[in-house]
Amino acid sequence: MAALRGPAQSEPIKDIGTVLENDQGVGREIKDLRKASDVTLSQLAKATGLSQGYLSQIERGISSPSIKALHSISRALGVNISWFFPRNQDESDELDEYIVRRKNRRQLKFESGITDELLSPNLGRGIELLRCTFAPHSESGTEPYEHRGEEAGIVISGALTLWLGGRRIDLETGDSFAFESTIPHRYANEGDEEAVLIWSISPPSY
Numbered sequence: 200m201a202a203l204r205g206p207a208q209s210e211p212i213k214d215i216g217t218v219l220e221n222d223q224g225v226g227r228e229i230k231d232l233r234k235a236s237d238v239t240l241s242q243l244a245k246a247t248g249l250s251q252g253y254l255s256q257i258e259r260g261i262s263s264p265s266i267k268a269l270h271s272i273s274r275a276l277g278v279n280i281s282w283f284f285p286r287n288q289d290e291s292d293e294l295d296e297y298i299v300r301r302k303n304r305r306q307l308k309f310e311s312g313i314t315d316e317l318l319s320p321n322l323g324r325g326i327e328l329l330r331c332t333f334a335p336h337s338e339s340g341t342e343p344y345e346h347r348g349e350e351a352g353i354v355i356s357g358a359l360t361l362w363l364g365g366r367r368i369d370l371e372t373g374d375s376f377a378f379e380s381t382i383p384h385r386y387a388n389e390g391d392e393e394a395v396l397i398w399s400i401s402p403p404s405y
Contacts, residue, residue: 229257231323234322234403237404314331330396333396336389339387347381347402348401354375358372359388
């Protein structure tokens, strides 16, 4: 979905070095996002200028990425560098593998005006759940996009226009939808009010 919604806004991160030294989950997060984005190790290596072997070691937790390497990886995968770090480093929740506390949601703000919050604990399972906020007059882009899998959603507030296989569909609050992601699609909030949707994608295709 990152490729469809455009580049993420930059976000300053503090104490990156400390996080890289102490967090063993960074490599797993990179691997999950890479697979969800349908990017091979070879493609990521080419996009970042890092060796395939080094990237493999990072994903397996054998090596910790440098700050420069992590910046390159995050840009290549279309996210902020903060995506790879758990929220509230000083807190521990034994249920983190299964639930997401509201205050701990991972969030991406795209330059297009769309904000995604990941409601799933991670991208390693067979389904991904998002809370998507569309600013007034924001859009995914002028060209349709397609990818593997299926998706479904419901409009919680506001209205959204969905183009599906060349067909325009106007969705209002309470309307829901489902379609195969291989059908070319795009979407936009053409109104003056914010639109909020809960979006499900299987398999994760962020």
